[in-house]
Amino acid sequence: MTPRQAFDALYESCAPALVRQTYLLTGRRQLARESVERAFQQAWEHWPEVxxxxxxxxxxxxxxxxxxxxxxxxxxxxxxxxxxxxxxPADRALLHALLTLSPPHRRTLLLYDGVGLGLPEAAAETQASTPVTAARLLSAREALTALVPDQAAPPVLRRRLSELATAQPLRASRPPTVRTRCERRTRRWTAAAVAFTTAVVGATTLTLRIAQDHYERPVARGREIRDLPPRVAAGPLSEEQLELRAVLESLLVRGPERLVPEAR
Incomplete structure (x- = not known):
């Protein structure tokens, strides 16, 4: 099969049941569909690995x-x-009891009693050790026994989880729709990465062009000069000063001390 055919076959075989499982994990139909679609989009992006x-x-x-x-x-x-x-009412009580569990306990219970995985497989999928997974499973069952005792026995719980999931109006998108959205999102992220890289390169180039290529010593701050004599305004001249000014002016204009250029 081609990659598209193999992806579509995997989606058709797993998506409907996975939407119902995720609904038991979250209690929300829209979030369950969105989670499954995003998971298959990741699978299509990493298809050689998957x-x-x-x-x-x-x-x-x-x-x-x-x-x-x-x-x-x-x-x-x-x-x-x-x-x-x-x-x-029984479905509402069971769903409420599931949602009161912590996410790790709820996921472990779903994988073991809902999906049918063993403890080692459930531990590997939840990234926990097998003893921790077993403790989570026992704690989750005890909590359900306290809330819904008539539905907490393991054989009854497996049947009730299946009935609760199948009774909800849940449906998954078509495989081509998931692939198209994934490819569109990949193109948007690629365009955003190219635009960001271009902006960084442009900003770096502009900085290199306008940056200084030599050191300029900073101008020192001015200091206030102290201990200067106060400025004195000029007052009227005395009689002696007036006579002296008159004598100096007459000598500069008509006296023999005036320098006159001579032609040679």
Whole structure:
């Protein structure tokens, strides 16, 4: 098969069940569909790696669960709006009990009792040790026993999880739609990266052109000069000073001391 055909086959076989599993993990239909779609978009971006993985479905499931349990979703307005609850009271009680568990306990319970993984496989997918995974599973079952005792027994819980997931109106997008959105998003990110790189190169070039290529000593700050004599305004001349000025002016104009250039 071509990569597109192999991706479409993986999507058709895993996406519907994965949307229902993610709904049990989050309790939100829109977030479940979005998480599965983003997980398959990541799979298409890394298809050479996913295609040779021993368990491609597990690769996509881990990516979908990681995205669904991301704490950033609580800041998005579309994920803060309330969604319709299950119509059956037993389903509502079970979903509420699941959502009261912490995300690691809820995920471990879903992988073991909902998906059917063993403890080592669930531990590897949740990046925890096997003893920690076993402790999380026991703690989650004890919490469910306290909240919904009639649905917490392991055989009953597996059946009830399946019934709760299949009773919801959940559907996944078509494979070509997922691939198209992934390729469009990749082109946008590539264009943004090129634009950012161009801006950085342009700013660096401009800085090199206008930057100084030699050292200029900074101008020292001026200092105030102190201890100068005060400025005295000129007053009227005395009689002696007036006579002296008259004598000097007459000598400069008509006296023999005046220098006159001579032609030679």
């Amino acid at each position: 295609a040779v993985d021993p368990d491609p479905g597990g690769w996509v499931r881990a990516a979908a669960h990681d995205w669904a349990l991301s704490p950033w979703h609580r800041f998005l307005p579309r994920h803060r709006r309330p969604e319709p609850q299950p119509a059956d």
